[in-house]
Amino acid sequence: MDELLEFIKKFNQERDWEQYHTPNNLAKSIVLEANELLEHFQFSQEPDNREEVLEELADVLAYCLDMCLSLKVNPIDIVYEKYKKNALKYPVEKAKGNAKKYDKF
Secondary structure, three states: OHHHHHHHHHHHHHOOOHHHOOHHHHHHHHHHHHHHHHHOOOOOOOOOOHHHHHHHHHHHHHHHHHHHHHHOOOHHHHHHHHHHHHHHHOOHHHHOOOOOOHHHO
């Protein structure tokens, strides 16, 4: 992960893009790219072009990692922390095989 973050950081620095990578702009970009990903599933369960789906997924991930860089947080740490909270909200004995939100158990 560190190697990927460093690669992204260097890529952006070489192009002087860090000035545009504010949390506000990155949040917008994440949503825009996620919508482009979702578009591949608009009328079907399976996308017709896997390569395009993977490119859109990469865009979403890259912008999320850009936001981690901008906020100076470790993406692995924040994901683990979120899953710890989710484990409390969704205990296995209540959540297993159940797609309901935690407050609807």
